[in-house]
Amino acid sequence: MNHLAETVRQLAPHWGVMFVAMLVALAAAERLVDGVPLWGSLLLVLVVAVGYPPVVRAVGVAPDVWER
Secondary structure, rough: OHHHHHHHHHHHHHHHHHHHHHHHHHHHHHHHHHOOOHHHHHHHHHHHHHHHHHHHHHHHHOHHHHHH
């Protein structure tokens, strides 16, 4: 398997989990705050996207491509 295909194979499940985490965070924000502004939603998505890799590394389930 070539390098790109192996990288995608390792990262695809994490992309899926990160996407679901973003949707859950946005849904929770909508329930807590009536009418979250666009900038708030973007900030929340950014926090999840930046925060997910360190959390996954700390838990010990990070893919090998993130350990390089």
